[in-house]
Amino acid sequence: MSDITITERQAGDVTILDLDGKVTIGEGSVALRTAIRRVLGEGKNKILLNLGGVGYIDSSGIGELVSSFTAVNKEGGTLKLLNLTQKIQDLLAITKLLTVFDVYEDEAAALASYN
């Protein structure tokens, strides 16, 4: 069984991916990559990753967030992050990636930012 569940929702033209579980080396990172590629393949390039259910992430998972960000940018889209746990926020601060990602604590505000 995978360590992560990714559920897709649509809010207007923004695709929200709700992640629940661990984004770590192996299945977790692969599941995120697969989900992003699938959504981009469907022509959806405004993506909001809800990380509120992610209790654990390692450097591979952080790397996958970066890969997702660049893959979406390459398609002319935007990837933003929602509901970072304290641990993820700390890791993004250590890696200086908080300067790269657009991060929101409120879903409505995140959705409004795409307009």
Place this chain on the structure above:
Amino acid sequence: MNTQEIKLPSRIESVDAAAEAADDFAKKCGCGDECVYALDLAIRESVANAVKHGNKFDETKDVEISFEEFDNVIEIRVRDFGTGFSVADVPDPTDPENLLKSNGRGILFMNSFMDEVKWENPPGGGLRVKMRKKL
């Protein structure tokens, strides 16, 4: 003094196995939640490095791990049997030109969450990382 040694094959699943062993050892030593998290993250990163970059997924090569607790310190050693590398040559992942690279942050996490991280070239080859965390 508590000690434990394990050998794991060079595959990704060994990262979870090592983390489980580290969690059990840390709890047995009375580690708090923050300490358990630090050890978990550090061992995941070091074993992932040993499997991927050290042993290059060669399952004929083990990853050797030891846990030791003494003087209110937990020491973890992770050894691979690869050709070794110079830690000084690893690019700084926080350098603006490296920020969007998809890898290269494991050593940064190990250094950030452990109190001491040292790299050694043990007799017999390979690379060993020795990490310490105060309880």
